[in-house]
Amino acid sequence: MTELDVEATPSPLVDLDRERYARFRIDFDAVTGFGHWLLAARLAAADVLPVRGATARREEVLARLGAAPGYEQLGEALLDILERTDLLRRHGDRLTVTDRVAEVAGLAEDDAIDAAATALRREHPEAAGYVPLLVACQTQLVEVVRGERPANEVLFPGGSPDLVSAIYRDNVQLDFYNRLCAAQVHEHVAQFLRRYPRSYAQVLEVGAGTGGTTGPVLDALADRAERLRYFYTDVGPAFLRLGRRSFGATRPYVDFARYNVESAPEEQGFEPGSMQVVLASNVLHATLRISTALRHCHSLLKSGGILVVNEMTSRLDYNTLTFGLAEGWWRHTDDEPRIESSPLLDVAGWRAALGRAGFVDVQTHAVPGRGEQVQTMFVATASGGTGPAR
Ligand SMILES: C[S@@+](CC[C@H](N)C(=O)[O-])C[C@H]1O[C@@H](n2cnc3c(N)ncnc32)[C@H](O)[C@@H]1O
Structure with missing residues (x-):
């Protein structure tokens, strides 16, 4: 991770507890380091890595891993991680494990992993x-990569979102970005309703999922509820049931509907040019073609309406070691220049993609810092007008 300048001016939109955020970064790095160790320990235990003192060609190591179709890129990315963290070392075209792998040998046993994970959680509370998702993914990694176990059984055991949603709970970084999204959506809706007080503002959220971003956004919009229609959409019907349970009872202005951003809105019952705001938080990278998804977001918007995109903008090993197990992580086409070994775009990549999809005045908001941004919120205006359109 890059060093952050926690003294820099915070975003004007929302506050950030900078000391807590600095602690979060340290704690997150520790969790990622644990992931590197687990990865080495599991691949060594599965006889994928060469034994100490022996060497093997990279292709031999990959052949021992035996990635099923769709997981070849993950296999390559895992070896890259081990090399980058000096758990594997390259000598010409051959690889050896370093002495550090001996230190992690004990992590092959479930009891040892549980004990280490418990200590890690205690020492790195932010x-x-x-931790639980990382442990689940790494302990079942080899089976998933070989196609012997569906990734969904690991990420969502028994259909439960608990492992994934544990990440979202009381997370200083994700909370910051969710509040940024909420402030931005609120500002645009309020501006629109000031200009057209008899109208209704329409907001559509793409890929609302478990509602991690929706909650803060709906809280912020509570003072505009009488003149609001909010569409909570996702491609997965299970998420719509979840959303209805969380938000349906108390908020009659929220509609729940299936919407796949890879297909045109009019084919799915949504009128083009009908929304003041489209919100997509941590979803567009998961689509086959970002360029197509952005065009569909643009088409939903009235001219002058805004698209709010919250996205990871650098590759993190934690994500490769967890969400990288999902086949969807690797299914994208290279319509836009992705960050190597990931489906993500960097900040410049998003700016260019938004411009090509017809957006103008692209603004970025992020935790203040130097170097590459881990996460960024983009606000882009649908071309063809200025200010909130009717
Ligand atoms: C990582 S989750 C993010 C959930 C939520 N937006 C948040 O930030 O808490 C990604 C969500 O995007 C949805 N998704 C994936 N592909 C999609 C598509 N083509 N159209 C709409 N939603 C999609 C998934 O079902 C999932 O709920």
Whole structure:
């Protein structure tokens, strides 16, 4: 991770507890380091890595891993991680394990992993929510990569979102970005309703999922509820049931509907040019073609309406070691220049993609810092007008 300048001016939109955020970064790095060790321990235990003192060609190591179709890129990315963290070392075209792998040999046993994970959570509380998903993914990694176990059974055991949603709970970084989204959506809706007080503002959220971003956004919009229609959408019907349970009872202005951002809105019952705001939080990278998804978001908007995109903008090993197990992580086409070994775009990549999809005045908001941004919120205006359109 890059060093952050926690003294820099915070975003004008929302406050950030900078000391807590600095602790979060340290704790998150510790969790990621644990992931590197687990990865080495599991691959060594599965006889994928060469034994100490022996060497093997990279292709031999990959052949021993035996990635099923769709997981070849993950296999390559895992070896890259081990090399980058000096758990594997390259000598010409051959690889050896370093002495550090001996230190992690004990982590092959479930009891040892549980004990280490418990200690990690205690010592690094700001990132404790990231640990259970990491352990679940790494302990079942080899089976998933070989196609012997569906990734969904690991990420969502028994259909439960608990492992993934633990990450979102009381997470200083995700909370900050969710509040940024909420402030931005609220500002645009309020501006629109000031200009057209008899109208209704229409907001559509793409890929609302378990509602991690929706909650803060709906809270912020509570003072505009009488003149609001909010569409909570997702491609997965299970998420709509979840959303209805969380938000349906108390908020009659929220509609729940299936919407796949990879297909045109009019084919799915949504009128083009009908929304003041489209919100997409941590979803567009998961689509086959970002360019197509952005065009569909643009088409939903009235001219002058805004698209709020909250996205990871650098590759993190934690994500490769967890969400990288989902086949969807690797299914994208290269319509836009993705960050290597990931489906993500960097900030410049998003700016260019938004411009090509017809957006103008692209603004970025992020935790203040130097170097590459881990997460960024983009606000882009649908071309063809200025200010909130009717
Ligand atoms: C990582 S989750 C993010 C959930 C939520 N937006 C948040 O930030 O808490 C990604 C969500 O995008 C949804 N998704 C994936 N592909 C989609 C598509 N093509 N159209 C609409 N939603 C999609 C998934 O079902 C999932 O709920």
